[in-house]
Amino acid sequence: MRSDWILVVLALVSSGCASLKGPAFGAYDSFEPANMRSYAVSEWIDGNALRPVARGYQAVTWGWLRTGVGNVFANLREVDSLLNGFLQLKPERGITSLVRILVNTSVGLGGWFDVATPAGLADPEEDFGQTLAVAGVTRTRYLYIPVLGPSSARDLPGRLFHAALPRLLLGAYYPWWIAMLDGINSRAAALTLSDARDTLALDPYVFTREAFYQRRKFLIFDGNPPREDPFAAFDEFDDPDDAD
Amino acid sequence: MKFWPVPYLRKGLLVTVAICCAVSWASSATREGSTLSAADETGAAARAVTRLQDALLEAMRNHGSRGQREVFLAPVVTAVFDLHNIARISLGPAWRELDEPGRADFTARLGILITATYAARFEADNGLSFQILAVDEDPRGQVVRTRLLRPPDAPVTLDYFLRDGRIFDVVADGVSDLSLRRADYASIIQSRGYPALLEDLDTSIMKLRSDDEI
Numbered sequence: 001m002r003s004d005w006i007l008v009v010l011a012l013v014s015s016g017c018a019s020l021k022g023p024a025f026g027a028y029d030s031f032e033p034a035n036m037r038s039y040a041v042s043e044w045i046d047g048n049a050l051r052p053v054a055r056g057y058q059a060v061t062w063g064w065l066r067t068g069v070g071n072v073f074a075n076l077r078e079v080d081s082l083l084n085g086f087l088q089l090k091p092e093r094g095i096t097s098l099v100r101i102l103v104n105t106s107v108g109l110g111g112w113f114d115v116a117t118p119a120g121l122a123d124p125e126e127d128f129g130q131t132l133a134v135a136g137v138t139r140t141r142y143l144y145i146p147v148l149g150p151s152s153a154r155d156l157p158g159r160l161f162h163a164a165l166p167r168l169l170l171g172a173y174y175p176w177w178i179a180m181l182d183g184i185n186s187r188a189a190a191l192t193l194s195d196a197r198d199t200l201a202l203d204p205y206v207f208t209r210e211a212f213y214q215r216r217k218f219l220i221f222d223g224n225p226p227r228e229d230p231f232a233a234f235d236e237f238d239d240p241d242d243a244d
Numbered sequence: 245m246k247f248w249p250v251p252y253l254r255k256g257l258l259v260t261v262a263i264c265c266a267v268s269w270a271s272s273a274t275r276e277g278s279t280l281s282a283a284d285e286t287g288a289a290a291r292a293v294t295r296l297q298d299a300l301l302e303a304m305r306n307h308g309s310r311g312q313r314e315v316f317l318a319p320v321v322t323a324v325f326d327l328h329n330i331a332r333i334s335l336g337p338a339w340r341e342l343d344e345p346g347r348a349d350f351t352a353r354l355g356i357l358i359t360a361t362y363a364a365r366f367e368a369d370n371g372l373s374f375q376i377l378a379v380d381e382d383p384r385g386q387v388v389r390t391r392l393l394r395p396p397d398a399p400v401t402l403d404y405f406l407r408d409g410r411i412f413d414v415v416a417d418g419v420s421d422l423s424l425r426r427a428d429y430a431s432i433i434q435s436r437g438y439p440a441l442l443e444d445l446d447t448s449i450m451k452l453r454s455d456d457e458i
Contacts (some may be wrong), residue, residue, distance in 0.1 A: 124400075199448065200448065201424075201428055201443070202428050202432050202445070202448065203428050203432055203435075204433040206428055209427075210423060210424050210427040211419050214418055214423065215417065215418050215419055218418020219418070223417075223418070
């Protein structure tokens with residue numbers, strides 16, 4: 001069973017990243033028509049179910065409660081960061097996650113309080129998609145997954161693992177209603193971001209895709225992407241006809 | 245448990261000292277002749293970002309309505325942002341098709357949009373504050389690296405890219421405002437044409453100005 005899963009992951013990653021020519025970490029939307037349909041379905045579900053429920057949840061709960069619930073699940077999912085820190089041969093990031101888990105679970109009362117971040121131990125935010133990127137998978141096809149949101153062939157297996165981690169760790173102690181609470185709390189936490197996107201983006205599909213690829217590159221390089229000429233793609237920037 | 249506090253405290257102390265040195269060095273730089281030296285430019289970059297961030301905090305604290313904040317922020321945005329180049333790069337090839345009045349019109353709309361966005365997003369003073377971390381040289385100018393602190397949520401890294409002392413891009417947690425704008429606008433122009441882009445920009449401005457949209 002486990003080997004089947006490994007094969008599925010390998011097949012997905014290799015088929016989704018094969019034969020891509022172009023800049024590393026660029027946006028490759030080969031399945032745009034299907035992705036746009038998936039995006040439309042997701043927006044419909046979000047607008048008619050997830051977002052109203054998240055708004056209701058936000059209206060009837062205190063901020064400290066939502067933060068605490070979010071911290072508990074983030075603490076469980078930090079195991080992902082721990083494993084992938086070591087897989088990427090970055091032991092300092094793996095150790096940081098390990099210390100964060102130990103501190104937040106003990107001093108932070110089961111992860112309710114994130115005491116590690118104010119102490120200077122920021123979440124390294126590693127995941128399996130980043131591990132694959134570090135291993136050389138720098139080009140990947142865009143996938144918009146219904147409800148889950150933007151992802152890619154390289155990032156999807158890690159994304160699913162990340163989502164499933166509480167269930168894998170807690171088993172029967174993570175029943176469906178706790179999973180629902182986890183999902184609703186996560187959606188409520190993202191309301192500000194999605195509202196901002198809806199107001200600022202003229203083409204939300206393109207906006208989301210571009211933001212996804214940029215954010216992934218930022219994380220892959222641990223918040224310090226290579227210092228490139230920010231206008232390398234903007235060849236008209238120094239056009240003397242247009243200069244001030 | 246010996247591991248975690250000491251290296252991080254030491255690292256934090258070093259970063260603090262480095263920032264203090266960079267800021268004091270930048271602020272003590274003086275103009276010599278008509279050409280800006282690297283030190284002048286670094287100082288000008290830090291001053292521009294500080295002016296914007298101070299204005300945002302001031303707008304949140306002392307200007308109650310979005311309209312008031314927009315009026316207060318408009319001259320600051322015009323002064324610290326390189327709106328001409330932001331407009332040019334955002335539009336890409338479509339910029340070349342515009343005549344001078346068309347370019348001026350688009351640039352003005354972009355300035356209004358940026359101002360309205362800040363007036364809408366920086367609404368309530370929930371203990372927000374900014375930290376300047378470093379001012380780095382960049383092939384095109386300078387990068388002012390800052391953090392937006394918003395406890396209890398995690399800080400947001402905000403990198404401001406400047407040329408000739410004016411901001412042309414803001415990168416939030418790795419996501420470039422200019423790149424997003426360029427992709428977003430290109431998509432609208434390609435699918436529905438430039439007039440539709442102008443209509444959409446006006447709609448965005450109206451949404452940002454209405455109280456119940458965000």
